[in-house]
Amino acid sequence: MDLTLNVWRQNGPEDKGRMETHPVSGVSPDMSFLEMIDMLNDQIIRDGGDPVAFDHDCREGICGMCSMFINGEAHGPGRGVTTCQLHMRSFKDGDSITIEPWRASAFPVVKDLAVDRSAFDRIIQSGGYVSVNTSGETLDANAIPVPKPQADEAFSAATCIGCGACVASCKNASAMLFVSAKVSQFALLPQGQPERASRVKRMVEQMDEEGFGNCTNTGACAVECPKGIDLSNIARMNRDFLKASAEGE
Amino acid sequence: MSNNGLLKSSLAKKYLMALTGLFLCTFLLGHLAGNLQLFISGGEGQQAFNEYAEFMTTFPLVKILSYLTYASVLFHIVDGIVLTMRNRKSRPVGYVKEKGSANASWSSRNMGILGTIIAVFLVSHMQTFWYKMHFGAMPMHEGLKDLHTVVLAFFSPENSLGLIAVVGYVLAQLALSFHLVHGFQSGFQSLGLRHPKYTPVIEKTGYLFGIGVPLLFASIPVFLYITQL
Numbered sequence: 001m002d003l004t005l006n007v008w009r010q011n012g013p014e015d016k017g018r019m020e021t022h023p024v025s026g027v028s029p030d031m032s033f034l035e036m037i038d039m040l041n042d043q044i045i046r047d048g049g050d051p052v053a054f055d056h057d058c059r060e061g062i063c064g065m066c067s068m069f070i071n072g073e074a075h076g077p078g079r080g081v082t083t084c085q086l087h088m089r090s091f092k093d094g095d096s097i098t099i100e101p102w103r104a105s106a107f108p109v110v111k112d113l114a115v116d117r118s119a120f121d122r123i124i125q126s127g128g129y130v131s132v133n134t135s136g137e138t139l140d141a142n143a144i145p146v147p148k149p150q151a152d153e154a155f156s157a158a159t160c161i162g163c164g165a166c167v168a169s170c171k172n173a174s175a176m177l178f179v180s181a182k183v184s185q186f187a188l189l190p191q192g193q194p195e196r197a198s199r200v201k202r203m204v205e206q207m208d209e210e211g212f213g214n215c216t217n218t219g220a221c222a223v224e225c226p227k228g229i230d231l232s233n234i235a236r237m238n239r240d241f242l243k244a245s246a247e248g249e
Numbered sequence: 250m251s252n253n254g255l256l257k258s259s260l261a262k263k264y265l266m267a268l269t270g271l272f273l274c275t276f277l278l279g280h281l282a283g284n285l286q287l288f289i290s291g292g293e294g295q296q297a298f299n300e301y302a303e304f305m306t307t308f309p310l311v312k313i314l315s316y317l318t319y320a321s322v323l324f325h326i327v328d329g330i331v332l333t334m335r336n337r338k339s340r341p342v343g344y345v346k347e348k349g350s351a352n353a354s355w356s357s358r359n360m361g362i363l364g365t366i367i368a369v370f371l372v373s374h375m376q377t378f379w380y381k382m383h384f385g386a387m388p389m390h391e392g393l394k395d396l397h398t399v400v401l402a403f404f405s406p407e408n409s410l411g412l413i414a415v416v417g418y419v420l421a422q423l424a425l426s427f428h429l430v431h432g433f434q435s436g437f438q439s440l441g442l443r444h445p446k447y448t449p450v451i452e453k454t455g456y457l458f459g460i461g462v463p464l465l466f467a468s469i470p471v472f473l474y475i476t477q478l
Contacts, residue, residue: 006345019345072348098346105341171349171358172336204258213339214259214332216360217435223352232443239441241260 001027001088004096005040007052010109017109019098029089033076034059034066036088037099053112059084061226064163068113069100074165074224082163082226102164104173106210119210120162120178127202128182130191144190154188157181159227166221166229172213177221179207180237181229187240197244204241259335266328267436269321274433276318277462287400287469290476295390295397302396306382326368333361356427357435363428370421377403404470405477415470422463429459 002025010017024040031039034056041051057063066083070076076086091097099113107115146154158181166177183200186192192199215234222231283305286298305311349358356363378400381387387394404418405411433455437443442451 008345069344072344072346073351077351100344100346103340103342103344105339169352171340171353173339174336204260208257208259211339213336214263215439216332216336216357217431217438218353218357220349220352231438232445235438235441235443237441238260238263238439241258242264242441245258245261 001025001029001091001093001095003027003036003091003094006096006098007040007112008100009052009112010101012111013108027088029087031088032059032084033068033070033086033088034084053110053114055114056084061085062161064161064226067102067115067117067164067168069102069168071098074102074168075163075226079223080226080228082161082165085226102168104164104167104212106173106175106212107164107167115164117162117164119212120164120175122210123175123179123203123206124162124182126206127195127199128186130186131195132191146189150188154185156227157184157188157229157233160185160225160229161227163226165224165226167212169220169224170213170215171218171220172216174215174221175207175210175212176215176234176237177225177229177231179203180233183237183240184233187236196240197247200237200240201244204237259332262328262332263439265324266332267439269325269328270432271436272321273318273325274429274436274458276314276321277466279314281462281465284466284469287397287473295395298397298400299390299393299395302382303393322371326364329361329364354431356431360428360431363424366421366424367428370417370424373417374421401473401477404473406474407477411474415474418470419467422467425466426459426463429462430456431459433458 002023005022005024006019007022008017009020022040022044024036024043027036027039034054037052037054044051055065055067057065059066061082061084064082066075068075068083070083070086075081075083077090078086101107101109101113102115102117104115106119107117110116160178160181162178164178167173167175170176183203186199187196217231217234219231222229283298283301286294286301288294289297305315378396381399382394382396387396388398389395390398402408403411404415408414434448434452437448437451
């Protein structure tokens with residue numbers, strides 16, 4: 001396959017940045033998108049240029065690092081996949097592909113396609129945990145009964161890998177899907193109840209402080225989410241926050 | 250967390266948006282019920298509509314509701330502007346290529362524009378009828394302000410701007426329809442009212458409401474114009 005890549009290049013956080021065009025030839029349809037970028041970088045290095053900086057780690061869809069906005073969509077045209085799980089067979093020979101970093105004031109560009117997603121870490125630090133003593137005799141998890149549907153729902157919320165595709169896809173750069181998944185994974189389990197109210201309040205407050213936008217319920221986040229996190233999590237967080245605020249701390 | 254945390258939070262602004270929006274949906278139903286009397290022809294229709302207009306402007310309970318409606322409209326607009334400004338700030342650098350249609354409905358992505366069209370319509374609409382009824386010089390009929398005649402004359406081929414008024418009205422209802430199709434069910438989601446059993450019902454109701462109500466509204470000036478040809 002022969003492709004034309006329009007890639008965002010930015011030397012650092014302060015640089016204005018620009019699009020750069022690179023023709024790439026001999027791409028195999030079996031390559032993952034990241035392998036194709038590796039090929040591009042190999043070509044750039046051989047020509048004596050600066051390779052395109054991009055985040056990646058596991059390359060099997062579980063780390064959430066490969067943040068790329070491809071042809072107008074987070075992680076490209078595929079559904080339920082990250083960029084590393086997107087294959088070149090999803091494109092046609094001769095295609096022109098536009099590759100950009102996540103765009104959000106809360107996710108500043110570090111270089112080229114790599115963005116700083118530590119805003120998500122700070123949201124987790126603000127309340128995305130259960131305070132239990134793990135130093136002594138740890139309780140057997142099965143000692144606390146959890147209904148199967150509840151456990152399944154909590155688990156599917158917990159599958160969120162914090163990749164930021166929800167923020168990138170949202171026209172308002174809202175982090176509601178991420179935060180609500182992290183709120184829900186505890187809110188649905190007995191272990192999460194003692195801190196349920198304070199958790200949702202702290203996490204929403206931190207989310208606002210980081211400068212994410214507001215949810216206008218377009219649903220784009222859930223469509224683009226590689227893990228299929230459901231919008232019902234957002235409703236649950238809306239409910240929990242209202243209840244927690246009404247009750248006071 | 251500070252005591253005013255709720256009011257400062259982004260979620261509170263969404264609760265307010267949802268509450269005012271859903272309240273205004275009930276207002277639309279009331280308004281529509283009154284307007285439908287314009288389909289009654291002759292003197293009987295004139296009397297019924299004028300009595301309704303009199304009732305709406307003088308009955309104390311309705312007066313309270315009307316102030317609540319004015320407040321809701323204002324809050325809905327101001328809150329919408331505040332939210333939009335914050336959302337713009339959240340993405341200072343946009344995408345070169347963004348395929349919004351791939352993952353979200355057109356109306357959900359254009360609520361601000363649709364709302365602006367409705368607001369512009371509202372100014373003209375209130376100037377034409379509401380202001381005239383409350384503060385303007387009105388013709389009288391059987392001891393009542395004759396709003397019926399004012400409405401008929403406005404949407405009439407005799408009026409040099411009558412056709413433009415009808416077309417403008419229909420277009421505004423189209424914008425309202427798109428606004429409601431997303432807004433109705435979005436309001437429930439913002440308030441956290443989501444349930445696997447009831448959400449599909451809410452969504453269907455939203456579609457019916459969002460298409461049916463503006464369609465009925467729009468049919469009235471069209472009917473009045475055609476019957477006066």
